[in-house]
Each structure stands twice: as C-alpha cells, then as structure tokens.
Amino acid sequence: GAGVSQSPSNKVTEKGKDVELRCDPISGHTALYWYRQSLGQGLEFLIYFQGNSAPDKSGLPSDRFSAERTGGSVSTLTIQRTQQEDSAVYLCASSLQATGELFFGEGSRLTVL
Amino acid sequence: AQSVTQLGSHVSVSEGALVLLRCNYSSSVPPYLFWYVQYPNQGLQLLLKYTTGATLVKGINGFEAEFKKSETSFHLTKPSAHMSDAAEYFCAVSREYGNKLVFGAGTILRVKS
Numbered sequence: 304g305a306g307v308s309q310s311p312s313n314k315v316t317e318k319g320k321d322v323e324l325r326c327d328p329i330s331g332h333t334a335l336y337w338y339r340q341s342l343g344q345g346l347e348f349l350i351y352f353q354g355n356s357a358p359d360k361s362g363l364p365s366d367r368f369s370a371e372r373t374g375g376s377v378s379t380l381t382i383q384r385t386q387q388e389d390s391a392v393y394l395c396a397s398s399l400q401a402t403g404e405l406f407f408g409e410g411s412r413l414t415v416l
Numbered sequence: 417a418q419s420v421t422q423l424g425s426h427v428s429v430s431e432g433a434l435v436l437l438r439c440n441y442s443s444s445v446p447p448y449l450f451w452y453v454q455y456p457n458q459g460l461q462l463l464l465k466y467t468t469g470a471t472l473v474k475g476i477n478g479f480e481a482e483f484k485k486s487e488t489s490f491h492l493t494k495p496s497a498h499m500s501d502a503a504e505y506f507c508a509v510s511r512e513y514g515n516k517l518v519f520g521a522g523t524i525l526r527v528k529s
Contacts, residue, residue, distance in 0.1 A: 307459070336516060345521035346460075346506065359516060394459060403448055403467065403510065405517060407459035 305329075307408035309395050315414045316385055324380040324411045328397030335378050336398075336405060337370060341391040349393075352378060353400075385415045418443045418509050422520035430528050435479075435494040437523050439507030442488065449490040450508040450517060451481055460506065466490065477501070502527045 464475025
C-alpha cells in the first residue's frame, strides 16, 4: 500500500489477555518504530527496528511487551497479560534511513477492560 | 539525553491571527528537529524539518519554523490561522537519521471563528 498500515484499528480486550498489533510499513522502508500515545502523555518511544534487528528497545515498559519484525517488513507488537494501564493508541512509523522523516500509520487503539 | 519542551498544552487563536507554537529542546549534539501535526483520529503528518543549512524552514500549509541554536528553540509559526489548522502539534528531536524521534508532549491548537 501507499502508506503505513496498522491493524486492528480498535481492540477491546479483558485484563489478563494477550494482544497482537500488526504494522505493515511502506515498501522499501528499512526502519520501523513503535510508539505509544496515551491521554496527556504525548508519544512514548517503545522500540526501533533496522531491518529485522532491534538496536533500540529501551522504551518497552516491561517484559510483557515484545516485538518482532520479519522479512524486513511486517512487524508485530505483542502485549501479554494486558493491564488497564496498557490502554493507549499504539502508533507505528517507518522511514528510509537517508531521509529521517517518519511516516506514521493511523494507530491501533487498545482498550483494556 | 535529548528532550523536548513544548510551552502550552493548549493554544487558542482567532481565525486570521498569528499562530505561534513554542518548542525548546536539549541536545548535546547538533539536533535534527521536526514538527508533526495530528488531526483527530489520524496518524501524525510531517509539517517541516530542520537538518542542516538554512535555519528558517518552510513547511506545508503555510507553516514555518526557525532553528535558533543560541536559544535552543524551534518555534512554529503561521501568519494567518485557518479553521482547518485546528489540530495537535508535536515538536520532535533526533540526533541523526535512523535514530528515534523524541517528542514533546504536544500542543492542541484551537482556532476561533
């Protein structure tokens, strides 16, 4: 597709369940980022992929959070044993290394009941 | 560590008035600076960026920003506000291409008719 695609756009889950969020970056973009946007918290960096490697995962808030990227393309962010404080919009972005501009998807809104 | 401070979580202007959104950054090395805009229920869109060269940067929709190293600032301006400018604006800093962006907390711009 022409832009960054994220799915699902909305996810409601019960506390303690696992969720997977998917990001399909712009074709050819080598860098991929996950951010979390909570009400009043701004954008919080989670993890950065260059190709399939994650040189910076310093923003993952706990070991319940993990992410992978396969084939230098699609990435999945997994949250295990979800908690109410995990409720947020999870944004994915991709970029070409040379330009520095991040292109964002529309996000996945996660609500944990 | 890099950080970004956006002064004013909410700014209200009248249609046709000057828009000024303030951004200050801290960085131990020459930064790359960005402004993004987020319309309701959408992802972030790049307005403009500063990397090197001319310190006055022009972006889309009539916005511009000036990099002032001595003041560690990168304020966003637009001479005449339109109703369609109502959105949330984020300032961001990165050290080099390929590195994560560190975002400010955002400023919600309201345009009054």
